[in-house]
Amino acid sequence: MLTVENLTKVFGQVRAVDALTFEVRPGMVTGFLGPNGAGKSTTMRMMLGLDRPTAGTATINGLPYRDLDHPLRQVGALLDASWIHPNRSARSHLRWMAASNGIPRRRVDEVLDTVGLSTVATKRAGGFSLGMKQRLGLAGAMLGDPHTLLFDEPVNGLDPEGIVWIRGFMRSLAAQGRTVLVSSHLLTEMSLTADHLVVIGQGKLIADCSVAEFTSRAASSVRVRSPQLPDLHRVLAEAGLRVTPGMAPDGRPVLDVADAVTDQVGDIAAHAGIALHELTGTGASLEEVFMTMTAGAVQYHGGGPAGPAAQGGPR
Numbered sequence: 001m002l003t004v005e006n007l008t009k010v011f012g013q014v015r016a017v018d019a020l021t022f023e024v025r026p027g028m029v030t031g032f033l034g035p036n037g038a039g040k041s042t043t044m045r046m047m048l049g050l051d052r053p054t055a056g057t058a059t060i061n062g063l064p065y066r067d068l069d070h071p072l073r074q075v076g077a078l079l080d081a082s083w084i085h086p087n088r089s090a091r092s093h094l095r096w097m098a099a100s101n102g103i104p105r106r107r108v109d110e111v112l113d114t115v116g117l118s119t120v121a122t123k124r125a126g127g128f129s130l131g132m133k134q135r136l137g138l139a140g141a142m143l144g145d146p147h148t149l150l151f152d153e154p155v156n157g158l159d160p161e162g163i164v165w166i167r168g169f170m171r172s173l174a175a176q177g178r179t180v181l182v183s184s185h186l187l188t189e190m191s192l193t194a195d196h197l198v199v200i201g202q203g204k205l206i207a208d209c210s211v212a213e214f215t216s217r218a219a220s221s222v223r224v225r226s227p228q229l230p231d232l233h234r235v236l237a238e239a240g241l242r243v244t245p246g247m248a249p250d251g252r253p254v255l256d257v258a259d260a261v262t263d264q265v266g267d268i269a270a271h272a273g274i275a276l277h278e279l280t281g282t283g284a285s286l287e288e289v290f291m292t293m294t295a296g297a298v299q300y301h302g303g304g305p306a307g308p309a310a311q312g313g314p315r
Ligand SMILES: Nc1ncnc2c1ncn2[C@@H]1O[C@H](COP(=O)(O)OP(=O)(O)OP(=O)(O)O)[C@@H](O)[C@H]1O
Pocket: 011, 014, 015, 016, 034, 035, 036, 037, 038, 039, 040, 041, 042, 043, 185, 299, 311, 312, 313, 314, 315
């Protein structure tokens, strides 16, 4: 169990993490979601004792990271796969990690096998593809057979095959009863991987709920067709709904009703004695929900010069 209470980190003028409180429970994958610059990496770094909180606490099974006995046996993390020594082989890299953490040598070949790197164990890690480096990073995280795992944007830059593999890997860790926290700025990705979501924007908690709950908060719209369209338009508008005349793909006139659900529109029509020939709800896409809920919390808007450059900005 990972617990964050009132966790805050201020860098100069920036409140990178702002009074965050949440728990990450075992036996499921928890997605840590937020736009670029939301404070996900800083939160994870504080959980791992790499950054000191300005206020609040982050604990792992009740203890701050620095007070854990044999931390690698309790927590594994993949923050940045690129720090591997380029001239070391995968096996010697892991042997060095194992030796410096009192982990038996035989564990190295076990984790290489778990991540599918046994056949390239003696190859220079510097020649590895990003996907292979990610796997080596995961092998390192698994060395101490920890109960708690933290992954920061593990699918960034991976090809589709690598993404599917990592998703399956994280799900299998959760199925073994481990606590798995994985960060991403992509809701679609998280909806395919996570059971639960902790969503942040500008360092603040936006949502802490299941993926299904998060998406059900979506503003949905309703498309409606009727032989009495002008009357229907009038009664819906009188009920305070935002109605826009539109056209169905087959060219027939329809009304689009914003921020409404089908029950509501159907009831209003029935009450006014208006016949309906079509009543269709259109849920917002996951990305739309995410953008709506984090609107105002986005620091870097894509597209402009500040977008991609800022994403790789200073830590
Ligand atoms: N060492 C630092 N010094 C100054 N500001 C920092 C530092 N580390 C992070 N920040 C700022 O804190 C905010 C949160 O950054 P953080 O990297 O935690 O966000 P993130 O959600 O992980 O985003 P990304 O996906 O882009 O890494 C940003 O405004 C960032 O510029």
